Each structure stands twice: as structure tokens, then as C-alpha cells.
Amino acid sequence: MARKEFPPSEPGEKWEVQLRKGSLELAILASLWGEKLYGLEILRRLESDSDLVISEGTVYPLLSRLKALGLLQSEWVESDGGHPRKYYGLTALGRQRAGEMARFWARFSASLNKLLVPLGKGK
Amino acid sequence: MSDSNQTQRRIEDYLARVRKGLRILSDETARDIVAELRSHIVEKAEVDGEMLSARVDAALASLGPPGVLARQYVTDDALARAEVSRAPWTILGGVFHWATLSATGFLTLLICAIGYMFGAAFLIAALVKPFNPRAGLWLMNDGSYSLALGFTDAAVRGRELLGWLLIPIGFSVGGGAILLTTQFALWSIRRFRQAQRIRRSPGSAR
Numbered sequence: 001m002a003r004k005e006f007p008p009s010e011p012g013e014k015w016e017v018q019l020r021k022g023s024l025e026l027a028i029l030a031s032l033w034g035e036k037l038y039g040l041e042i043l044r045r046l047e048s049d050s051d052l053v054i055s056e057g058t059v060y061p062l063l064s065r066l067k068a069l070g071l072l073q074s075e076w077v078e079s080d081g082g083h084p085r086k087y088y089g090l091t092a093l094g095r096q097r098a099g100e101m102a103r104f105w106a107r108f109s110a111s112l113n114k115l116l117v118p119l120g121k122g123k
Numbered sequence: 124m125s126d127s128n129q130t131q132r133r134i135e136d137y138l139a140r141v142r143k144g145l146r147i148l149s150d151e152t153a154r155d156i157v158a159e160l161r162s163h164i165v166e167k168a169e170v171d172g173e174m175l176s177a178r179v180d181a182a183l184a185s186l187g188p189p190g191v192l193a194r195q196y197v198t199d200d201a202l203a204r205a206e207v208s209r210a211p212w213t214i215l216g217g218v219f220h221w222a223t224l225s226a227t228g229f230l231t232l233l234i235c236a237i238g239y240m241f242g243a244a245f246l247i248a249a250l251v252k253p254f255n256p257r258a259g260l261w262l263m264n265d266g267s268y269s270l271a272l273g274f275t276d277a278a279v280r281g282r283e284l285l286g287w288l289l290i291p292i293g294f295s296v297g298g299g300a301i302l303l304t305t306q307f308a309l310w311s312i313r314r315f316r317q318a319q320r321i322r323r324s325p326g327s328a329r
Contacts, residue, residue, distance in 0.1 A: 039163055057187035060159065061195040068203035076158075081169065086159045 020052055024062065026105060027052050029071065029090065029098035036075075036089040039063060063088060071097055130176050134164055137183050144193020147220045148200060156196060160186065197221060198228075202312045211239050211301060214308045221312065231311045238304030242297045244270050249293025259283040 031037065031045045043059055046052045066072045071094035076084045090098060138157050145153040167182040168174045186192055201217030218235050221228035248270050251258040261269045263281035285292055 039159065040166055055187065056163070056182075056185040057192045057195065060156075060163070060186075061192070061199040064156065064196060065199035065203045068200060069206060079166075081166070081172070083162050083165050084158070085162055085166075086155075 020054075023105075024052065024054065024058075025066065026098070026101045028059070028062065028066065029094060030102065032072070032088055032090050032094075033098060036087040038077075038085040038087050042088070066094070070094075127174065130168075130174050130179050133179060133183070134161065134168075137164075137186075137189055140189035141193050144190050145196060147197065147223055152200075160192075194225065198312055198315055202309070205305075205309055205312065209305055211305065214305055215239065217312070218308055221315075225315075227311070227315055231308065235304050235308050238300055238307065242300030242304065245293040245297030245300065247297075249290045249297060252287070252289050252293070257283075259289050260285045 027046055027050055028042060031042050031049070037045060039056075039060055042063070043054060043056060046054060046059075063072065063074075067074055067088070070091055072088045073091050074086050074088050077087050079085050138161055141160060142153055142157050145156060148156075164179065164182045164186075165174070167185075168178040170178070197220050201221045204217040205214045207213075215232070215235060218228065218232045222232035248258050248260070258271065261271050261281040261283050263269055269281065
């Protein structure tokens with residue numbers, strides 16, 4: 001019987017993208033847990049502290065949506081360079097939501113990791 | 124025109140095109156978005172107080188085409204409105220914004236409008252029934268159905284099918300149609316946003 005051929009790497013890539021996309025909101029909320037940051041700082045934080053490389057055209061509308069949902073608040077602050085920056089911080093609701101998402105993530109990844117142990121030991 | 128002026132002009136042209144795509148949002152929201160994008164571009168392009176043309180190009184390219192960027196803001200705004208309040212008029216307002224930007228949005232608006240009108244017709248009929256027993260689902264003499272509210276004599280030329288059952292059936296069918304339409308609207312907007320993010324995420328190219 002002929003084996004079904006899958007297009008090389010395509011399903012894996014799509015799955016990776018879906019996973020990144022799904023974790024984006026949590027990553028943004030987490031990056032603002034301890035301090036207020038402006039858009040470019042959030043992007044840099046995500047790139048340096050996680051493997052999330054996000055398009056700039058994606059992160060700004062998402063910040064705007066999280067603000068509209070009441071999870072973030074923002075304020076304009078004049079920078080040393082002379083141009084204003086829009087800083088984002090978590091609202092009380094945002095902190096609560098970030099905490100809930102983080103707890104779920106920890107539980108979910110711990111249980112999935114158990115299932116993945118045999119895969120790490122090779123065939 | 125100097126290089127600096129040309130660079131500034133490119134930024135302002137880009138922002139004007141984004142602003143055009145945001146015209147359906149409130150003026151304050153659109154101004155805030157444009158100011159944030161300008162701040163982002165300037166910060167990425169400036170080196171020692173001078174804007175470098177190549178860096179401006181790179182910053183604009185990273186943000187993507189202005190129309191697509193504006194569409195993401197508008198659909199994200201529509202979804203946020205719908206998620207904060209599940210009221211049909213809020214959902215319709217959000218989908219209406221989206222419909223002005225894409226054919227998918229227009230189709231979704233059409234389906235939502237039909238779904239809400241269908242649901243509202245059954246709910247109103249169920250509400251009117253106790254006050255006007257002629258309200259009901261009528262099978263007309265010409266074989267067509269009519270959800271008449273009983274305020275005209277049109278219903279006389281047919282037979283009422285549900286009687287007082289119109290009240291529970293009207294609330295169930297009407298409420299169900301409104302809930303289903305709301306779910307459909309949320310699903311459509313989320314799916315559209317998801318597709319845009321997948322297409323635009325650099326992670327997908329790696």
C-alpha cells in the first residue's frame with residue numbers, strides 16, 4: 001500500500017505558528033507583570049526573554065485590543081529623545097487574567113511534558 | 124527636497140494611509156493609534172537624533188502594508204467590543220466596521236443581520252402574543268407562512284398554527300437564533316484575525 005506523503009514541514013510549521021499565536025496574549029501580559037513598557041520595549045522583551053518573534057504590525061493592534069478589553073491601561077510619557085512614548089501597564093483585571101492564564105499554562109505544560117518523556121529518550 | 128524631508132514625507136504618507144483605514148473608529152482612537160505608530164517609527168529609525176532613510180524603510184516594512192495594519196486594528200476593535208458586551212447591537216456595530224473593509228466582513232454582516240432579525244421576529248411575536256392573541260405563525264391561504272403580530276387583517280386569510288405555544292417556542296427559537304448569531308459573529312472575527320496573524324507573523328517563515 002502506498003504511504004501518504006505529507007508536504008515537507010508544512011504541518012509542523014503551521015502548528016508552531018498556531019502555538020506562538022495562542023501564547024501571544026499571555027506573553028504580552030507577562031512582559032508587563034513587573035513594570036510599564038512601551039510597544040518597542042515589549043517587542044524587545046518578548047524577543048530576548050522568549051522565543052516569540054512577533055511582527056510589529058501584529059503587536060500594536062493586539063495591545064490596542066487588550067486595552068479595549070480592560071486588561072491594559074496606557075499613558076503617554078515624554079522621552080529623553082524628545083518624542084512621546086505610549087507606556088502600557090496591567091490593570092487589576094489584567095493582573096488577574098495574567099495570573100489565571102499562567103496557572104493554566106503551568107498545569108497544562110506539566111501534564112503534557114509527562115506525556116513527552118518517552119519521546120525525549122529516542123526510538 | 125532634502126533627504127530628511129523625503130524621509131519625513133514617507134512616514135507621513137504611510138501614516139495618512141493607515142489613518143484612512145481607521146476612519147470608522149473614533150477620531151480620538153485613530154489619533155492615538157497614529158501617534159503611537161509615529162513614535163515607534165521615529166524610535167526605530169533615529170540614530171543620534173537623525174533619521175536614517177534605510178531604517179525608516181525597514182520600520183515601515185516591519186509594520187506591513189498600511190491597509191492591512193489598519194484592518195487589523197479595526198477587526199481587533201470589533202472583537203474587543205463584541206467580547207466586552209455580547210449585546211447584538213454591539214456585535215452588529217463591530218461587524219459593520221469590519222464590513223466596510225472587506226468582502227468577508229460584508230458577508231458576515233449580512234448573515235448576522237438576517238440571524239438577528241429572524242431571532243427578533245420570534246421574540247417579538249412571543250412578547251406580543253399575551254396582549255394580542257391574533258399574533259402567531261400563520262399558514263396563509265396561498266400556502267405561505269407569516270409570522271404575524273396581529274395588528275393588521277392580513278392574518279385573517281389563513282390559519283394560525285401554534286396558538287399559545289408561540290410563547291415558549293418564540294422565546295426558544297428567537298433566543299437560540301440570537302445566541303447562535305452572536306457565536307457565529309465572534310467565530311468569524313476571530314478566524315479572520317487568526318488568518319491575518321498567521322500570514323503576517325515572521326515566525327511562520329522560519
